[in-house]
Amino acid sequence: MVKFWPILMASSFFVMAQGATVKSQQHVLSPAQKKEVGEVVKDIILNQPELIIQSLQKFQTRQQAMAESKAVALAKENSQALFSNATDPFVGKADAKTVVVEFLDYQCGYCKRMHGVLSDYLLNHPDKIKVIYKVIPLLGDRSKQAALVALGALQQGAFKDVHQKLMDQARLSDQDITDISEKIKLSQEQKHMAELQMVQNMNLAEKLQIEATPTVYILKPDQSIQIIRGFVSSEQFGKHIDG
Numbered sequence: 001m002v003k004f005w006p007i008l009m010a011s012s013f014f015v016m017a018q019g020a021t022v023k024s025q026q027h028v029l030s031p032a033q034k035k036e037v038g039e040v041v042k043d044i045i046l047n048q049p050e051l052i053i054q055s056l057q058k059f060q061t062r063q064q065a066m067a068e069s070k071a072v073a074l075a076k077e078n079s080q081a082l083f084s085n086a087t088d089p090f091v092g093k094a095d096a097k098t099v100v101v102e103f104l105d106y107q108c109g110y111c112k113r114m115h116g117v118l119s120d121y122l123l124n125h126p127d128k129i130k131v132i133y134k135v136i137p138l139l140g141d142r143s144k145q146a147a148l149v150a151l152g153a154l155q156q157g158a159f160k161d162v163h164q165k166l167m168d169q170a171r172l173s174d175q176d177i178t179d180i181s182e183k184i185k186l187s188q189e190q191k192h193m194a195e196l197q198m199v200q201n202m203n204l205a206e207k208l209q210i211e212a213t214p215t216v217y218i219l220k221p222d223q224s225i226q227i228i229r230g231f232v233s234s235e236q237f238g239k240h241i242d243g
Contacts, residue, residue, distance in 0.1 A: 068227070074208050075217055075225045081204050083219050087197060088132045089151075089159040092122050096130040097221040098241060103205055105213045106146035106166045107139040110231040114214040115167045117234050121241070129241065133163065134201045138213060144198070145177050151194035152186040 029037065044051060075082055083099050092100075102118065104111040118131055135150055137143035146166055153162035162180055169176050186194070208215075216228040218240055226240055 071209070071227055072225050075227070078204060078207055079219075081200075082208070082217060083132070085132075085200075087154075087200075088134065089154050089163070090130055090132045091160060092130040093127045094130060096128060098129045099132065099219040100129050100241075101132045101134060101217040101219075103134045103136050103201070103210055103213055103215045105136060105138045105143050106150070107143045107172050108213045109170075111214045112167050112170070113231045114216070117232065117237050120234055121237060133159075134204065135198065136201050136205045136210070136213065137198065142172060142174060142177065145174075146172060147198050148191065148194045149177055149181050149184070149186075151197045152190045153180075153184050154197070155186070155190040155193050156184060158184060 082101055100118070102111075102114065104114070122129065122131065135147040137147045150159060150162050150166060153159050162184065165180055166172060166176070212229070214228075214230065218226040218228070220226065228237070228240060232240070
């Protein structure tokens with residue numbers, strides 16, 4: 001195929017000319033030129049498909065980078081509510097230089113696995129991080145009831161124990177929630193405060209455009225923010241913290 005680049009340049013001029021209102025015809029391709037451009041494109045598709053794949057991969061990488069930048073910007077815009085809300089339950093060192101925030105659902109299997117990763121890291125590095133829990137019920141009414149029980153227990157200073165019990169259940173049942181609820185016996189005021197906390201968490205998740213759990217935000221000592229979506233291994237989590 002001859003004059004490859006001149007033909008492609010001509011095709012781009014053709015696209016520009018199509019969208020313009022200028023009457024000049026100097027950039028309009030003739031039928032023969034259009035046919036030749038079509039043959040060039042067909043030749044690339046048939047004989048050099050890797051160029052198309054590379055282009056799509058580059059586009060996808062660029063889109064992912066843009067989405068990540070947007071997510072970090074949203075986190076910074078909502079940093080006070082995300083990292084410094086005084087009513088949030090947390091474990092670890094209260095004034096740790098690294099703050100981890102996990103959005104979770106008690107019916108989410110990957111959240112339960114991520115709980116193990118966070119717990120192990122805290123066990124081995126008790127003074128290095130502060131882990132804040134933001135419970136958001138994305139998986140239906142059972143998730144909502146579990147969230148209300150856990151956040152109600154927060155009003156009694158018992159969040160950590162209830163959180164652990166809910167996380168220990170591989171498949172959370174209505175009876176599991178009822179048993180915990182009957183044991184802690186929440187007052188109406190505590191139930192009300194729990195609901196307010198849950199709604200607050202959901203509103204923040206919406207502002208951050210969180211669509212799934214677990215979603216983890218890490219505020220580093222240099223004030224940079226990293227985001228983990230989904231489950232990662234202990235090794236990977238350590239790299240996020242220490243890297």
